[in-house]
């Protein structure tokens with residue numbers, strides 16, 4: 247256990263507004279990219295400097311859709327001609343001077359050709375983060391795939407089509423500090439959140455698309471749980487609900503503070519929600535309830551090591 251006088255550097259350098267853009271993607275990718283661009287502009291006009299898009303913001307969400315919407319985000323060897331969604335996201339960040347956590351996109355990665363000359367294709371659910379200059383800061387491939395079966399309610403198996411990523415994303419936003427980016431179902435895994443917080447993140451950001459069964463039960467609960475466990479800000483950004491789509495997203499994009507209070511929460515319709523994140527709130531929570539100095543790593547493992 248560390249002593250009560252242990253000093254810790256601040257994890258958030260200055261207050262910053264974070265916006266979650268909740269909108270309803272349809273089947274037309276170009277229209278989705280244009281809508282996302284308009285919404286990012288709207289978010290930036292509020293003064294937000296960190297803007298978050300939803301999971302699968304450029305396509306409908308569903309295993310049937312992943313291959314047809316997938317793009318080669320990280321071609322190997324690298325190509326100067328980036329994919330349409332990559333270019334659109336870089337422009338949204340640059341045009342508005344914001345850090346953009348670009349929701350997620352179905353990604354196609356192409357491997358070596360097999361004996362028949364066929365390329366080995368792998369699909370991921372991938373999030374790209376851009377700097378205000380439009381430079382790619384981080385790529386994150388969803389690590390925990392959404393495979394659940396609740397009889398009579400919902401069965402979903404991302405792993406039928408997608409492969410899991412194999413690394414975490416702790417992203418340095420030079421003006422502010424570090425954030426962790428993960429995707430939707432990942433929020434159910436407290437280990438990831440704890441690693442991020444112990445490595446100095448001020449916020450955990452999850453583009454996500456919960457459903458009408460688990461959304462009302464777990465969406466806000468999980469956001470608040472990750473916040474109170476780790477005394478950090480948590481943002482979840484969902485698509486808006488579209489009952490004509492194959493998958494009905496819960497909506498309710500939200501931002502929770504380090505004491506687990508919900509600062510802002512959308513309904514189910516399209517909406518931009520904005521909250522100010524303040525490093526003093528993190529320090530107050532951690533001084534008042536000094537969990538970080540009271541952990542008993544002599545009795546259980548420190549997952550961040």
Ligand SMILES: NC(=O)CCC(=O)C(=O)O
Pocket residue numbers: 301391392429430431432434454455456457460461464
């Ligand atoms: N897209 C997802 O990962 C959905 C996760 C979800 O709905 C859940 O209950 O978990």
